[in-house]
Amino acid sequence: MSAGAKILMILFSMIFTENYVLVKFVAICPFLGVSQNFKSCIGMSGAVIFVMTLASAATYAIYHSLMVPFGLEYLSTIIFILVIAALVQFVEIVLKKYIKPLYNALGIYLPLITTNCAVLAVTLLNISNEYNFLQSCVDGFAAGVGFGLALVLFCGVRKTLERAKPPKAFEGLPITLVAAALTSMTFMGFTGMAEKLFG
Amino acid sequence: MNKEKFETTFKPFLVLVGICVVVTLLLAFTNSITAPVIAKNKAEAEEKTRQSVLAGATAFSQVSCDTESLGVQSVYKDDGGAGYVITAVEKGYKGDVTVTVGVDGSGKIVGLNADVSTETTGVGSRAGGSAYIQKFIGLSGSADSVDTISGATYSSTAVKKGVAAALKAFDAVKGA
Amino acid sequence: MKRKMKILTNGIFKENPVLILVLGCCSTLAISVTVLGGLGMGLALTFVLVGSNVAISLLRKLIPNEIRIPCYVVVIAGFVTLVEMVLEAYMKSIYDSLGIFLPLIVVNCIVLGRAEMFANKNTVGDSFFDGLGMGLGYTMVIVGMAVVRELIGSGTLLGYRIIPEGYQIGIVTQTPGGFFCFACAMAMLIAGLDKKGRKFKPEIGCDGCCGNCNAECTDRKETIGK
Numbered sequence: 001m002s003a004g005a006k007i008l009m010i011l012f013s014m015i016f017t018e019n020y021v022l023v024k025f026v027a028i029c030p031f032l033g034v035s036q037n038f039k040s041c042i043g044m045s046g047a048v049i050f051v052m053t054l055a056s057a058a059t060y061a062i063y064h065s066l067m068v069p070f071g072l073e074y075l076s077t078i079i080f081i082l083v084i085a086a087l088v089q090f091v092e093i094v095l096k097k098y099i100k101p102l103y104n105a106l107g108i109y110l111p112l113i114t115t116n117c118a119v120l121a122v123t124l125l126n127i128s129n130e131y132n133f134l135q136s137c138v139d140g141f142a143a144g145v146g147f148g149l150a151l152v153l154f155c156g157v158r159k160t161l162e163r164a165k166p167p168k169a170f171e172g173l174p175i176t177l178v179a180a181a182l183t184s185m186t187f188m189g190f191t192g193m194a195e196k197l198f199g
Numbered sequence: 200m201n202k203e204k205f206e207t208t209f210k211p212f213l214v215l216v217g218i219c220v221v222v223t224l225l226l227a228f229t230n231s232i233t234a235p236v237i238a239k240n241k242a243e244a245e246e247k248t249r250q251s252v253l254a255g256a257t258a259f260s261q262v263s264c265d266t267e268s269l270g271v272q273s274v275y276k277d278d279g280g281a282g283y284v285i286t287a288v289e290k291g292y293k294g295d296v297t298v299t300v301g302v303d304g305s306g307k308i309v310g311l312n313a314d315v316s317t318e319t320t321g322v323g324s325r326a327g328g329s330a331y332i333q334k335f336i337g338l339s340g341s342a343d344s345v346d347t348i349s350g351a352t353y354s355s356t357a358v359k360k361g362v363a364a365a366l367k368a369f370d371a372v373k374g375a
Numbered sequence: 376m377k378r379k380m381k382i383l384t385n386g387i388f389k390e391n392p393v394l395i396l397v398l399g400c401c402s403t404l405a406i407s408v409t410v411l412g413g414l415g416m417g418l419a420l421t422f423v424l425v426g427s428n429v430a431i432s433l434l435r436k437l438i439p440n441e442i443r444i445p446c447y448v449v450v451i452a453g454f455v456t457l458v459e460m461v462l463e464a465y466m467k468s469i470y471d472s473l474g475i476f477l478p479l480i481v482v483n484c485i486v487l488g489r490a491e492m493f494a495n496k497n498t499v500g501d502s503f504f505d506g507l508g509m510g511l512g513y514t515m516v517i518v519g520m521a522v523v524r525e526l527i528g529s530g531t532l533l534g535y536r537i538i539p540e541g542y543q544i545g546i547v548t549q550t551p552g553g554f555f556c557f558a559c560a561m562a563m564l565i566a567g568l569d570k571k572g573r574k575f576k577p578e579i580g581c582d583g584c585c586g587n588c589n590a591e592c593t594d595r596k597e598t599i600g601k
Contacts, residue, residue, distance in 0.1 A: 023550055025405035026475075029484060032400075074230045074460060075223065077478040078452035085445060115482045117401045121475055169566035170558070173397070173577045177558035181551040188549065191292065192353055211439040218434070218446050222453035229457055233464035240467060316471065322545050 007138050010131075013194040014142030020118045021150040022184040027118035031147075032176060035154045040109075045148025047109040049141060051091065052119055055084050056140025059123040060133055080123045085114045118147055154183055249275055249284040252301030252310030256281045264372050270364040272297075274372055280304065283372070285365035291315065292323045292353035298361025300335075302369050307339040313358045323354030331355065335362055342366065379504045386508020393516040394564050397577050398484035402476045403517050404553040410533050413521035415469035416476065417514025419458050421507065423480050424489060426454040428506035431494040438495075447490045452481045485509060520556050524548055 018024060021031045034044045059080050067073055092110045095103035113119055122143045126136040157179050166175040249259055257279035264274055271287040282303035288295050294317025301310030315327030325331060325348055334345045335358075342362040347355040392398045399420075406416040430450050431438075438446045459477055462470040470477065480486060489509055494502040525531055528547030530538035546552050561577060568575045 024475075025550055025553065026401050026479065028400045028404060029398075074234070074456065075226060077456050077459065077481055078222070078226075078449065081448055081452050081481050082445070085448060115484065115487060117479050117482050120482055121479060124475060124478055167562075169562040169569070171565075174558040174562040174565065177554045177561065181554035181558065184554060185546075185551040188551070211442040214438055215442050215446055215449070218438075218449050222449055226453060226456050226460075229460050233460040236464040237460075240464070244467075319545050319548060 007135065009194050009197075010135055010139050011142045012197065014139060015146040015149060016187065016190040017192070017194050019146040019150055019187055020121065020143050021147055022180075022187040024121070026121045027116050027147060030112060030116055031151060031154065032173075032180070034109075035151050035158055038152070038155050041148075041151045041155045043105055044109045044112075045144070045151050047106040047113055048116065048118070048147050049144030050106065051084070051088060051110070051113050052122055052140040052144040052147075053137055054091070054140075055080075055087055055119055055123050056126055056136045057133070058083055058087060060126060060131075060136040063127055076124065076127065077120075081114075081120055084119055084123070088114050118143065150183075150187075154180065157183055248299050248312050249301075252299050252312050253277060253282055253284050253303075254301075254310065255279070256284075256301075259284065262372050264368070266368075269368040269371055271368045274368055276372075282309065283369055285368050287361040287364040287368075289357040289360045289364070291318050291326075291357040292351075293317045293319065296326070296354065296357040296361065298358055298365065300362055300365035302339075302365070304373075305339065306366070306369055306373065307337060308335050308362070308366075311335050311362065313361070315354055315358075318351075318354040323351045325351050326354035326358045331358070338362075340366060379500065382501055382504040383508040383511075386505060386510070387512040387515065390509075391512040391516065392485045392488075392509050393513055394561065395575075395577070396485075396488070398488055399513060400557070402479065402483060403513070403520065404550075404557055405476055406473060407517050407520035407524055407553065407556070408528070408548045409472065409525050410518060410521045411469070412472040413517040414514070415462075415466075416473055417510065417517050419462065419469075419473065419477060420480055420483065420485070420513055421510025422458055423451065423454045424486050424510045425503060425506035426457075427451045427486055427490055428494040428502040429499055430454075431490045432497060432499045432502035435495045443491075443495065444487075447487060447495075448481070451486050451490065455480045485513060516560070520553075520560060524552060524556055528552060 014020070020026050021028065030044060034040050062079065062083060063073075063076065067075065067079065072079075088110050092103075092107060095107060095110075122140050126139055129139075131139055158176065161175060161179055164175070170178070246259070250256060256277040258277070259275040260278055262274040262276050262283070266272060266274070271285055273286045275284045277283070282301060284299060284301050286297060286299045288297050290296075296318065297314040299312040299314075300308060303309050311332045313327040313332065315324045318324050318326065331348060335342060338344065342359050345359060345362075347359065386392070390396060393400070393403050402416060402420070406412045427447070427450050431447055434446070434450075455478060458480075459470075462473075462477070489505060493505045497505070522532065524547050525533075526537060527544050529545075530536060530540060530543040544552075547556065565575050565577070
């Protein structure tokens with residue numbers, strides 16, 4: 001398929017059909033932990049999109065320029081997580097110093113992203129899917145958008161949940177998980193759409 | 200430099216670098232042991248699959264062709280003339296379905312293996328089951344005559360697409 | 376010895392990482408589809424946990440406080456890569472069933488959390504048993520969920536067909552089923568503890584884990600997600 005169609009397909013599938021939280025099952029911790037109020041959802045999503053895109057670009061560059069020529073592919077896990085940690089640290093410092101408003105909005109979420117499973121997952125999957133540079137960046141961006149979408153949707157679900165009266169044993173975390181189950185079921189409806197639309 | 204400067208500035212950096220070096224050395228050592236094993240296992244598994252779809256084959260040699268434009272992963276030719284083994288990967292329901300097709304010299308399918316480990320057990324996995332695979336044996340030219348499995352559309356479509364790609368690739372390389 | 380046994384059982388029951396501390400949910404939900412996968416993941420995690428706990432405990436006097444997190448990450452990532460290589464070479468089927476979640480052990484909250492909360496403050500022996508206990512507790516939960524999900528969802532157990540084909544509830548093996556099973560497991564635990572008179576309100580462990588991860592985070596914890 002054409003390069004443009006492939007990009008669109010990556011965009012669509014990362015946001016919907018292969019959504020990182022609701023389909024792939026990564027980043028559950030921040031998903032459940034941060035989706036309580038809308039403002040933090042937006043903040044966290046923004047930070048995730050930012051870091052994922054940068055991380056995809058950075059890890060791609062390092063993988064292909066440094067690791068492959070020296071045969072160091074087996075060190076990908078280590079090197080990628082260090083790159084992500086360093087990137088997050090660096091971004092935090094830069095934002096704090098130069099873009100104060102953005103830092104105030106996103107800053108507190110940045111340290112939480114280092115242990116966000118999805119960021120490491122997207123960088124590793126870029127490599128195993130053998131995407132080129134542009135595709136990797138789009139993939140990172142779209143994965144972040146998908147994460148944000150899931151977060152925002154679930155925030156709405158949780159607001160409704162607050163008014164519900166579940167059985168005593170289900171109060172709190174369990175009913176939230178059941179709501180997550182139903183939310184992820186809705187995303188199952190997107191299966192195969194990417195291929196049909198752009199394939 | 201005084202001791203305090205050493206403690207606060209250099210020591211953290213040295214410790215981190217030291218740990219990185221030790222870890223990297225350990226991993227490089229382990230990699231030197233495991234990498235050959237991994238490569239050997241992979242080659243053996245692929246060879247075994249190839250043998251299973253083309254009975255009577257003696258030894259395989261890879262045919263170099265433009266796999267990207269043909270939409271297949273690899274094409275192997277039996278040195279003994281029994282035919283070709285073509286591997287294609289198609290997107291299934293949850294992950295990739297690897298289809299290995301054994302084709303004899305005339306383009307007739309003599310063997311088929313579909314790796315449906317990523318598909319839902321009992322549902323999509325039926326696309327890799329012997330009942331479905333049998334429908335493809337003996338076909339040549341195209342796989343359109345085989346229906347998809349209702350209830351396992353994506354998985355069976357992936358198998359069909361893989362077979363179609365393999366047959367197309369055969370047409371391109373036959374006689375090579 | 377008694378103290379060591381206490382540490383061990385703490386990780387399995389009283390402070391079970393998945394059900395009580397609510398850490399490491401990502402992998403629990405994703406891998407508990409088959410019993411074999413669950414066992415494999417549990418073993419891999421236990422190995423990494425024990426290894427990193429021991430290593431970090433050994434190095435605890437040497438690692439300066441400011442850079443402890445990057446150091447922990449390098450050590451943990453080292454162990455994970457080791458496990459990745461060994462599994463790919465000698466136990467390929469387990470390697471395949473774990474997929475992307477094997478390297479994700481690096482960011483598994485349990486491993487980093489225990490390093491931060493236990494290994495850097497305790498002796499090597501204690502850290503070893505803590506790692507073992509936590510790992511066993513995690514394995515128990517993931518295998519328990521896997522037994523339910525594999526049986527109801529695929530009708531098999533360890534690959535052996537138990538329920539005739541066609542009678543399984545496929546969705547249990549998919550994402551929604553995972554969330555739902557975890558919800559039920561939690562609810563059962565809450566109800567069970569409630570009967571014993573112990574009020575239990577689980578919160579996602581990540582606030583605590585990440586709060587430890589970054590010193591700056593703790594004073595900002597108030598503003599996150601509340």
